Amino acid sequence: MKPVKPVVIKIGETVVNPEAMRAAMASIGVSQEAQDRFMASRGRDGQALIEFAGRICYESYEPGLNPNVTRIREDPADYYKNIMMKGDGSILEHGYTHWAILHVSRVCSHEIVRHRVGTAISQESLRYVRPPEIRFWIPDELNEEQRRAMQKAVEDSERAYRDLERGVPWDKLSMDHKKRLTSALRRILPDGLATNLIWSANHRTLRWVIEMRTDPSAEVEIRMVFNQVAEICIRDYPYLYGDFTATDLPDGTKSYRPQLRSKV
C-alpha cells in the first residue's frame, strides 16, 4: 500500500481573446474610450468574459449606448455584487475551470460525479488500468490502532489481488481479454482505493459545489478536495468568490459559505 493524500491542481480555465472582444464591442457601437477602459482593467480570465456577457443584456458597457441606461456600475466589484444579489447566476456559466483531482478514493470520486449540471468528467478506468500499486489515504480521524488495522486490511486485499493477478498469463492475452480480467479482479480492491480524474465545471456550478461539499456535514475527504478548489478560486477570481467566508472545523478542514447567494 502506498499512502497518498488528495491533490487538486487547476489545469485550465476560460480565457478571452481581447482583440475579438474589442471587435464585438465596436460592432455594437461601444465607444473607443469605453472599450479601452474595459480592456485595460478586466484581465483575460473567465471573470472578464462573464462581465462582458452579462453587460450585453442591457448593453451597459457605457451610459447612453442603450438610451434607457443613464448610469452603469463601472467597478467590476460593484457589478458582480449586484449580479450575485439579484441571483443572475446564468452568466456565471460562461466561465469554465478545469481541474486534475488526484489521489482521491473511489468513495470521493463517486460523490463528485453526483454533481451533474455544468460539469465534465474523465476518470481513470479500472477496466483498463491494472493498478501496479494500491494508493490509499487513511483518514486522519482514526486512532493509531484503527490506522494499523485499516492498513493491514488494505494490504491483505492487495495480497489477495496480487495472488489472483499472478495466475493470469497477461502477455498472451488480447487487450479485450486483459480488460475483462482487470475489471473482474478489481472487485476485491477496497472502496478507498485512490483514483485520478479530470473535472471541469463552470463558475455557477463551482459556487454551488464548494458550498455543498465543504459543509460540516460533508465527508471529510471531499471537503479536503473542495477546500483546495475554494482556496484557488478565491485567490484567482476575487470578483466571483470574494464573498466566500471560511469557518475552521475541528478536523482541520474548512467550511466555505457565500455571503451573496446566486440562484442555482
Ligand SMILES: Cc1cc2nc3c(=O)[nH]c(=O)nc-3n(C[C@H](O)[C@H](O)[C@H](O)COP(=O)(O)OP(=O)(O)OC[C@H]3O[C@@H](n4cnc5c(N)ncnc54)[C@H](O)[C@@H]3O)c2cc1C
Ligand atoms: C452532505 C451531503 C450528504 C449527501 N448524502 C447523500 C446520501 O446519503 N445519498 C445520496 O444518494 N446522495 C447524497 N448526497 C448527494 C446529493 O443528494 C446530490 O446528489 C449531490 O449533492 C448533487 O447535488 P445536486 O442535486 O444539487 O446536483 P447538481 O448536478 O450539482 O445540480 C445543481 C442544481 O441544479 C438543479 N438540478 C440539477 N439537476 C436537476 C434536475 N434533473 N431537475 C431539476 N433541477 C436540477 C438543482 O437545483 C441542483 O441543486 C449528499 C450530498 C451532500 C452534500
